[in-house]
Amino acid sequence: MTWDFLPSALDLARFQFAFTITFHFLFPAFTIGLASFLAVLEALWLYTGRAVYLDVFRYWLKVFAIAFAMGVVSGVVMSYQIGTNWSVFADRTGNVLGPVMGYEVLTAFFLEAGFLGIMLFGLERVGKKLHFAATCLVAIGTLISAFWILSANSWMHTPAGYSILPDGRFMPEDWWAIVFNPSFPFRLAHTVTGAYLTTAFIVGGVAAFHLLRDSRNERSRTMFSMAMWMAAIVAPVQIVIGDFHGLNTLEHQPQKVAAMEGHWERQRGAPLILLGQPDMAAEETHVLLEIPRLSALILTHEWDGETPGLKDVPPEERPTNVPLVFWAFRVMVGLGTAMATLGLLSLWLRWRGRLHDTRWFLRAALLMGPAGLVAVTAGWITTEAGRQPYTVHGLLRTADSVSPIAAPAVGASLLAFILVYFVVFGAGIWFLFRLFSQPPHMAEEGPEEMEPIRTSGITPGPAMHHAGPHGATHGDPAKRH
């Protein structure tokens, strides 16, 4: 049988990786921030003894349980896919990237997985202090995980500290240089900040939804206030971090920046193209709207600084999908600006004492709920599509990285991934929305009390009397039922 109607195995493998990683990262982008948010909430509850923090904690803990599970199972796929679909890449880079990823598993995954059980089910078993420690360890685990995986990813963009054997394999020469490669600090800061914003806007959106129905709900007000503090402080900071990251990219991957800007010619005093359409065949960008000299100013901090163009290098060295890089970048920057604007507006409303009942603002926050998630995804598309046609920038081409696999095998597995992801994660996400649609109650149930059943050997009364300092015993399941 011939399989000529199928795209090449390379294209299918690329699409499969893009699909599975995009889907996967939706969950960590949310749970990295959520884990820290939960740790802060539990700390506030322990410190102030105010029940509202425990209620908000339990409300989001249910969400965390599901989002984290989806992140774990979609993440296992990633650690195997490099071997199944990109075995040449694996063989060439294993000496350098393998240990970095190994450290991620040893320092982060076990920590998260080990203490997640206590975080979800253990409040009554271990008492509040140890439980708080477990929550903190899970949150720290998500950050350690981000550290290692972003180091590995950054090394592919800005390889350092290696040598190359005659057979093309990368060998480690300097681990410090490998882990702290040139783009890593910027990418780490930009990604973690992005994850925090993602969480802040989802929390803010959900809180706004409930405030629109009941602006007196104390739990919704607390969530909204915390989310908007985050937006007001972190969103502007993120713009600054993003600018530094962009300058770092300009230094190491000028072709990516040229694609982001839609610039084909190297020039001085380049305009900032706000809207337009890059045309790869004609090697030019059809400009709709531009601001003179602004691109040069942003990238070089000089009015007539010189910026690179795509035509600096032959076509086979340029990003393979310039319009995708160009548009994804605009989506990210546009949403980033909108998020910062919302955050600054919240400061003004807070000062006026109208943060929780200004309906147009609540509607805007609701609408902006997914903004962080979309912006993070668009940012990753920008940087990953922008590094093509290489997997290891300038050294190993994507076309040379793929496994010796047949198109039908990749095609079939791609189809299976798409079906399973839409069914399973579709159901999971649908369920998350159902959780979001329920207002946060007084005496919010934790996941451990979702069922009319109770852990064996637990004497709920006394345990929970201890759980709430200052006698905040409303969480006592024995009293509630």
Next chain:
Amino acid sequence: MEQHLPLIWAVLIATAVFLYVVMDGFDLGIGILFPWFPEKDERDVMVNSVAPMWDGNETWLVLGGAGLYAVFPLAYATIFPALYMPLILMLLALIFRGVSFEMRFKAHNARSQLWWDRAFCWGSYVAGFCQGIALGALVQGIRVENRAYAGGWWDWLTPFSLLTGLALLVGYGLLGACWLIWRTEGALARKARRHAWLLGIGTLACIAAISLIMPFLQSAFRERWLALPWMLYAAPVPVLLAVLAGLFFRAIPATEAREASAPHDPTGRNFRWRDGAPFLCVLGWFFLSYTGLGISLWPNIVPPSVSIWEASASPASQKFLLVGAAVLIPIILSYTAYVYWLFRGKVRVGAGYH
């Protein structure tokens, strides 16, 4: 030191894979037993007994994958494409399973819970079966030329790999049943004991069948098991297995008798080591079978041609990760043990973590 690195890492990776097999084995086994435990109450207890640990258990699988990539990249780059389909199917099945852990408890009506139960059950079956197939296909050998997999897309599918797939399903089911004997009581534990008997016999039959076939797969295996001096080194494995099999079949009725006579434990927090005896015996079977495999394959990591030395990453890479592993694996093992200790005792009907 440097010449020993591949050996140290081979032992470490083998340990990680073994820990995965037995730890995720018993929680996959819970799903495999689902068809024989149709009641909602008993299913709730079964899932509750593993809910706080399953995520940690599965992390050993990630360590196996990532570890192979780091320290034996050639093995990672040849085994994974060779086992493309069973591995991908396994991953998809684990997705169904992992998500249904959370979702089946949060389903709002019986019908949707039934669907999540099915996802959990079928996910466990497919994952276990595919892992067994992968193991069988690996043992049968993977063709490697020029540092790449040189076989076809269906090479993994053989009568032998189907047998190992079945064997692992039966073995996981047995681990699950023994876990339930340990961690539950009453009617559920009684039922688990009955299943453990049958699955125990089935598992031993599978071990016997595979052991008889193995020497005929490759002449290297034959020399290990049927020729001196290797035969002497290998002989304790079947002998110990027989001893543990005897202990197992005596341990099951003992747990029954103890439950009938023991005073009720109102807290449910007693560790009850002795109820864990059948489980520990089966762990021993797994360990011995695994050791037997190791004896057959040694020193190859990708049989029949790639040894652990040929597949090794550079000493610099192996050393760098070993420093971390030496510090972190003991820490991981101790907090994992702590979590198991914390959630010890009998899980009761109408009593759960969720």
